Amino acid sequence: MDEKKLLQVLAEQKEEITTRRDSWVPRSEEALFEMDSSLAQVVIGVRRSGKSTICHKVLQDHGINYAYANLDDDRLMSLSVEDLNTLLLCLYQLYGTDIQYILLDEIQNVDGWHLFVNRLLRQGLHVFVTGSNAKLLSSELVTHLTGRYNEIRLYPLSFAEYCAFHQVNLQDVTTKAEAARKSAFLEYLQYGGFPELQNINNKRAYIQSLFNSIILKDIAGRFKIRHAEVLRTIANHIINNSCQEVNYKSLAENFGLNSTTTAIKYVDYLKQAFLIGLLSKHSFKSKVRLRNSKAYVIDTGFIANRENALSQENLGWRLENMVYIELLRRAAKEFDDVYYYKPSSQSKEVDFVVCRQDKAKELVQVAYEIDSTKAFNRETSALVQASDVLKCNELTLVCFDESRDEIVKGKTIHIKNALEWSLGSEKV
Numbered sequence: 001m002d003e004k005k006l007l008q009v010l011a012e013q014k015e016e017i018t019t020r021r022d023s024w025v026p027r028s029e030e031a032l033f034e035m036d037s038s039l040a041q042v043v044i045g046v047r048r049s050g051k052s053t054i055c056h057k058v059l060q061d062h063g064i065n066y067a068y069a070n071l072d073d074d075r076l077m078s079l080s081v082e083d084l085n086t087l088l089l090c091l092y093q094l095y096g097t098d099i100q101y102i103l104l105d106e107i108q109n110v111d112g113w114h115l116f117v118n119r120l121l122r123q124g125l126h127v128f129v130t131g132s133n134a135k136l137l138s139s140e141l142v143t144h145l146t147g148r149y150n151e152i153r154l155y156p157l158s159f160a161e162y163c164a165f166h167q168v169n170l171q172d173v174t175t176k177a178e179a180a181r182k183s184a185f186l187e188y189l190q191y192g193g194f195p196e197l198q199n200i201n202n203k204r205a206y207i208q209s210l211f212n213s214i215i216l217k218d219i220a221g222r223f224k225i226r227h228a229e230v231l232r233t234i235a236n237h238i239i240n241n242s243c244q245e246v247n248y249k250s251l252a253e254n255f256g257l258n259s260t261t262t263a264i265k266y267v268d269y270l271k272q273a274f275l276i277g278l279l280s281k282h283s284f285k286s287k288v289r290l291r292n293s294k295a296y297v298i299d300t301g302f303i304a305n306r307e308n309a310l311s312q313e314n315l316g317w318r319l320e321n322m323v324y325i326e327l328l329r330r331a332a333k334e335f336d337d338v339y340y341y342k343p344s345s346q347s348k349e350v351d352f353v354v355c356r357q358d359k360a361k362e363l364v365q366v367a368y369e370i371d372s373t374k375a376f377n378r379e380t381s382a383l384v385q386a387s388d389v390l391k392c393n394e395l396t397l398v399c400f401d402e403s404r405d406e407i408v409k410g411k412t413i414h415i416k417n418a419l420e421w422s423l424g425s426e427k428v
């Protein structure tokens with residue numbers, strides 16, 4: 001690519017970052033960056049989740065001068081790995097040769113990017129990269145940057161961050177403040193946490209266009225999928241049936257795919273683009289874990305508005321999906337794993353098992369309501385049974401009711417109000 005043209009694009013990108021900082025909401029993942037480390041800081045996550053912003057924010061908060069290139073820019077689409085030398089030359093011209101930090105946005109767009117990043121690391125530079133496709137990033141990271149990167153997973157805003165964004169008062173105990181928190185929580189369940197969406201009136205249109213660009217541009221375009229429409233229909237189906245086990249055979253049959261293998265491949269594409277997450281079944285056998293998984297969508301905003309989005313049934317599974325994302329967020333910070341528990345016998349399912357080094361450390365059940373004795377007994381006995389089998393006594397039941405502890409068959413169950421639970425340490 002022509003050096004002059006490249007310089008011009010990078011100069012315009014530089015202009016953008018100096019005028020862009022307005023009111024960025026702090027993200028909890030900021031704590032995961034290793035600012036002085038010699039490892040590449042790799043931020044991955046779904047499109048528009050704020051990957052680029054969090055990098056700018058941590059670098060600027062630390063008072064660091066850094067060079068920046070956004071490789072997702074249409075004008076840089078023809079860039080190849082050979083052009084990256086010219087890119088570096090241009091960055092030095094624009095930012096000065098004493099620059100120590102470089103931020104490269106959506107690096108996966110350039111094939112062979114790892115060669116360049118490796119070279120920068122060898123030269124002692126601090127490199128920050130972002131990407132929205134795990135497949136393109138991870139295989140390169142694992143093969144070529146072995147051990148020389150710190151991976152930071154970013155999700156759309158958590159409820160605590162959402163409240164910070166909308167300045168929802170978490171301290172006040174007045175009825176008005178409580179009502180404001182409750183309606184914020186319902187909005188959050190309905191529209192999710194994409195940061196950009198928060199100030200947009202036509203939220204459905206934003207979500208639809210984001211969904212389309214992930215499917216058509218990031219997946220179908222990049223992986224040369226001929227039947228993009230089928231992929232889109234499958235994605236919609238999975239999203240609107242989230243919290244359920246994926247049945248690849250019936251996906252293949254129902255959507256006219258020629259084999260179960262193609263269904264597995266398509267679902268994997270959705271996962272690699274972070275549109276969905278797959279939760280494995282808890283088992284000590286890795287085969288069982290791999291073969292059985294439930295699908296969740298990465299942001300509840302993607303779930304289509306049914307006739308009555310705030311009905312009990314619809315809220316129930318939006319809530320379960322939200323808990324899943326929040327558990328992933330927390331697990332990433334603690335290096336934990338999350339599974340679902342479904343014994344083959346008569347015993348009941350538990351929605352989430354949080355494990356540390358294969359040992360269950362918390363069981364989490366989600367239920368919209370536990371008002372009736374039947375519902376209460378159903379949810380608590382599932383926890384108690386699993387607690388015995390998995391030898392785990394940290395039992396949590398997330399629901400819309402008030403928080404309290406209950407003792408069932410000698411075991412303490414922490415019943416947590418969903419709103420409070422989702423705020424985590426930012427307690428009301």
Ligand SMILES: Nc1ncnc2c1ncn2[C@@H]1O[C@H](COP(=O)(O)OP(=O)(O)OP(=O)(O)O)[C@@H](O)[C@H]1O
Pocket residue numbers: 023024025026027046047048049050051052053054072105106130132194195196
């Ligand atoms: N912490 C934040 N506070 C306020 N707004 C934010 C924050 N993070 C992101 N945004 C807004 O959300 C939008 C998307 O952010 P950003 O470009 O950082 O996401 P991204 O994940 O890098 O996107 P892409 O995958 O498309 O490159 C931007 O308009 C940005 O201003």
